[in-house]
Amino acid sequence: MIEIARRIGLEKVEAEFIGGQETAIKMFGLLGFGPLVRIPDYVKDMQALSHDYVLMGLELDTDEEYAGMG
Numbered sequence: 001m002i003e004i005a006r007r008i009g010l011e012k013v014e015a016e017f018i019g020g021q022e023t024a025i026k027m028f029g030l031l032g033f034g035p036l037v038r039i040p041d042y043v044k045d046m047q048a049l050s051h052d053y054v055l056m057g058l059e060l061d062t063d064e065e066y067a068g069m070g
Helices: 002-007 022-030
Strands: 012-018 034-044 050-059
Touching (some): 012 022
Antiparallel strands (some): 034 050
16 A cells, blocks of 8 residues: 555555554554554543544655656
């Protein structure tokens, strides 16, 4: 998906998580995503338990071959 985003000229991509998805958050960190915001106890699950809201982002280098196309 990151490669497709680059090819179509996107400048950044974002990923949303809830606290407790730490394995996924770590994996996205290894892919280059960095933390943008973490809001404590912002989301409730189906059992009404509160979780942090986590937003991560990745700045993309535009592939020069595809820049300006679209």
